[in-house]
Structures are given as C-alpha cells and as structure tokens.
Amino acid sequence: MRFATESRAVNDDIFSAEHEELRSSVRAFVSKELLPHAQEWEAAESFPKEVFKRVGELGFFGLKYDEAYGGSGPDYTADAVVTEEFSRCGSAGVSASLGGHKDLATLYISNFGGEEQKQRWLAPSIRGEIVGGLAVTEPDAGSDVAGIKTTARRDGSDWVINGSKTYITNGAWGDFIVVAAKTDPDAGHSGLTLFVVEAGTPGFEARRMRMLGWRTGQTGELSLSDVRIPDENRIGDEGSAFYAIMQNFAWERIIMSLGQVTGAQLTYDIAKNYALERHAFDRPIGKFQVWRHRFADMATRIEAGRAMTYNALRMFIAGENPIKEVAMAKLYTAELAFHVADECVQVHGGYGYMMEFPAQRAWRDSRLGPIGGGTSEIMREIIGRTYGL
Numbered sequence: 001m002r003f004a005t006e007s008r009a010v011n012d013d014i015f016s017a018e019h020e021e022l023r024s025s026v027r028a029f030v031s032k033e034l035l036p037h038a039q040e041w042e043a044a045e046s047f048p049k050e051v052f053k054r055v056g057e058l059g060f061f062g063l064k065y066d067e068a069y070g071g072s073g074p075d076y077t078a079d080a081v082v083t084e085e086f087s088r089c090g091s092a093g094v095s096a097s098l099g100g101h102k103d104l105a106t107l108y109i110s111n112f113g114g115e116e117q118k119q120r121w122l123a124p125s126i127r128g129e130i131v132g133g134l135a136v137t138e139p140d141a142g143s144d145v146a147g148i149k150t151t152a153r154r155d156g157s158d159w160v161i162n163g164s165k166t167y168i169t170n171g172a173w174g175d176f177i178v179v180a181a182k183t184d185p186d187a188g189h190s191g192l193t194l195f196v197v198e199a200g201t202p203g204f205e206a207r208r209m210r211m212l213g214w215r216t217g218q219t220g221e222l223s224l225s226d227v228r229i230p231d232e233n234r235i236g237d238e239g240s241a242f243y244a245i246m247q248n249f250a251w252e253r254i255i256m257s258l259g260q261v262t263g264a265q266l267t268y269d270i271a272k273n274y275a276l277e278r279h280a281f282d283r284p285i286g287k288f289q290v291w292r293h294r295f296a297d298m299a300t301r302i303e304a305g306r307a308m309t310y311n312a313l314r315m316f317i318a319g320e321n322p323i324k325e326v327a328m329a330k331l332y333t334a335e336l337a338f339h340v341a342d343e344c345v346q347v348h349g350g351y352g353y354m355m356e357f358p359a360q361r362a363w364r365d366s367r368l369g370p371i372g373g374g375t376s377e378i379m380r381e382i383i384g385r386t387y388g389l
C-alpha cells in the first residue's frame with residue numbers, strides 16, 4: 001500500500017482554475033528569475049531594486065487593485081496566490097520587500113487615498129516604478145500603536161513632521177513612505193494621521209539596519225526632522241490613522257500567515273529529504289521512530305496552519321471582519337514556521353549549524369514571524385479578548 005505524501009485538502013472553493021493558471025505563471029517567474037539568484041543575493045545581503053520593475057511589468061503587484069490604476073482586480077484571492085508563490089523565491093528578504101510594497105504601503109493608498117493620490121503613488125507602484133514602505137513603529141512604540149511620538153504640526157497649508165521610525169520594510173530604499181504621526185497629542189487613538197513622505201524631502205533620512213534574518217531586505221530606520229509636506233500628502237481624514245492601521249492589519253496578517261505556511265512546507269521538505277538521505281546506525285535518520293513521529297507532527301501542524309489560514313482568507317474575501325481567525329492564523333503559523341525550521345536544524349545535526357546549508361537561513365528568517373505584524377503576545381491578547389477575557 002502506498003501513502004500519499006502531498007496534501008489532499010481540497011481548496012477549489014477558494015482557488016478557481018484562473019487562480020491556478022496565475023499560480024503557474026507566478027511560479028514560473030519565481031523559479032526562473034528569482035530562485036536562481038537567491039544564494040548570490042543572500043551572500044551579498046541585497047537584491048536589485050529592478051526586481052520591482054519586473055514584477056510590475058508582469059502585473060503581479062496589481063491583482064487586488066482597480067484597472068483605473070493599472071491593476072487587474074480587485075481580486076484578493078489572486079493576490080494571495082501571488083504571495084504564496086513569492087514565498088518560494090528562496091530569500092525571505094526578497095519576498096518581504098515585495099510584500100511590504102504590495103500589501104503595506106500601497107494598500108493604504110488604495111484603501112484611504114484620494115483619486116489624485118492614487119494616480120500619483122498607486123499607479124506607478126503597480127507598475128513597479130516606485131517602491132513604498134509603511135512606517136508606524138518607532139524606537140519607543142511598536143505594539144502600542146497609539147503610543148507613537150512622531151508629530152505632524154499644521155503650518156499654513158503644510159504639515160511639519162518630526163520624529164523617528166524603526167524596522168521599516170523598504171525604509172532604506174523606499175521612494176515613498178506612508179508615515180503615521182500624531183496630529184492631536186491629546187486625542188489618544190483618534191489623534192493619529194497618515195502622510196506620504198517622499199525620499200529626497202529635506203529633513204528626511206533613512207539608514208539601513210542589519211538583521212538576524214531577511215538579510216536581503218532594505219529594512220530601515222527613518223529620521224524626520226522638520227520635514228515639510230503639503231496637505232495633499234495627507235492620506236485619509238485627520239485622526240483616522242489608528243482605525244486605518246487596524247483595518248489593514250487583517251490583510252497584512254493573512255499575507256504573513258500565507259507566507260509562513262508556505263515557508264514551513266518548504267522547510268519541512270528540505271528536512272525530510274535530508275532525513276531520508278542521511279544514514280546513521282545503518283538506516284536513514286528519518287526511519288527512526290522518533291523522527292517519523294516528529295515529521296508526522298510537523299506535517300499535521302502544517303495542514304492545520306494551512307486550514308486556519310485559508311479559513312481566515314475565505315472569511316476576509318466574504319467581506320467579514322475575522323479578527324479572531326486572522327489572529328489565530330498569524331499566531332499559529334508564525335510559531336509553526338519557526339518550530340519546523342528549528343526541527344530542520346536539528347535533523348541536519350552539525351550541518352544544520354553551518355552557514356552553507358539552508359536550514360540556518362530558514363531558522364533566522366522564520367524568527368521574525370512571532371515579532372513582526374503584531375507579536376505572538378499581542379495575537380494572544382486579541383484572541384483572549386474575543387472570548388471576553
């Protein structure tokens with residue numbers, strides 16, 4: 001009797017035949033144009049910014065955006081397919097950079113920007129001509145979004161922004177950054193507003209940060225010193241930023257979950273292949289019961305993580321606001337991806353600790369999951385509160 005090793009879960013209700021066609025073309029692009037360079041880019045700790053242009057030419061930034069701005073949507077399911085396939089590119093820094101542009105910066109312009117702002121920043125972003133980032137986190141405030149200290153003060157028809165931001169994906173090379181700032185320090189959650197700050201604006205400086213993982217990414221620390229921008233750069237109403245950020249978190253966290261499940265599956269495959277090749281005590285490591293069971297546990301948890309993520313995706317696409325389901329998927333898959341990477345290091349023995357083997361990269365890259373986009377502790381807070389605790 002033969003056992004199927006591939007998942008047999010049926011997800012036809014989410015992904016149509018057209019989505020699967022799209023998957024094939026994104027996968028072909030990733031395997032021909034990204035994956036072959038992944039090792040070289042990881043070693044260089046950077047990748048060419050022209051990749052954005054190429055992704056734009058292929059239309060992969062525009063699946064969830066209107067045709068009026070050069071997109072082909074809105075189709076969030078198609079966009080989820082793109083994210084899953086980008087996660088196969090062999091470099092988490094590359095997929096995170098593409099995602100930071102596609103799912104953070106541009107989503108704010110699309111959801112909350114006006115017509116002129118969409119033509120100015122969304123349309124060229126979809127074409128991959130400019131690269132964006134989202135800057136909420138600061139040196140003294142991350143989980144506590146309402147606690148940010150960056151200020152934007154009105155001066156005639158302009159705004160003057162002062163403050164600093166940190167860990168900003170694409171921050172070091174972004175052409176435009178969506179910045180959250182306090183416009184009314186006494187208004188708590190209702191005192192935050194979003195602005196677009198373009199690279200080259202006097203007083204705006206960005207510095208690249210070195211990281212444990214995501215090494216090819218251009219994560220940056222931003223300094224804003226008397227940065228003067230016109231009111232046309234304000235995104236949404238004054239005081240609306242906190243609610244905009246909370247609304248967009250749903251998609252950001254679904255996207256992270258999709259990437260984490262895909263990453264866990266790829267790392268599992270690396271670990272399993274090695275466990276079947278490497279012999280000790282006259283048998284493949286993977287044939288020892290302890291490892292067979294650990295692989296069985298990992299495979300089971302990956303299936304569970306995928307099901308939770310697709311459940312949150314289904315609900316999101318149906319127009320619901322699945323706060324609990326999204327938090328559960330983000331929490332579960334972040335911890336899953338790191339667990340699988342840790343097991344991958346362990347099954348490789350000493351090789352797992354060596355920089356030339358991919359296990360360490362999966363381990364370093366997946367460690368971000370329980371921190372970025374809302375920490376695991378914050379996900380547990382959200383879930384606990386939905387149960388009235």
Ligand SMILES: Cc1cc2nc3c(=O)[nH]c(=O)nc-3n(C[C@H](O)[C@H](O)[C@H](O)COP(=O)(O)OP(=O)(O)OC[C@H]3O[C@@H](n4cnc5c(N)ncnc54)[C@H](O)[C@@H]3O)c2cc1C
Nearest residue numbers: 134135136137141142143167168169371372373374375377
């Ligand atoms: C590689 C990377 C990329 C990122 N990209 C971006 C980006 O593009 N844009 C952006 O704005 N931000 C970005 N971030 C920031 C990220 O969202 C924050 O790091 C995250 O929200 C946590 O905030 P913090 O680092 O300030 O930690 P803190 O909020 O200071 O938390 C420190 C610790 O305290 C815990 N903690 C905090 N509050 C509670 C609580 N109420 N109960 C229990 N425990 C609590 C946290 O869970 C954590 O373990 C990025 C971060 C990284 C590392």
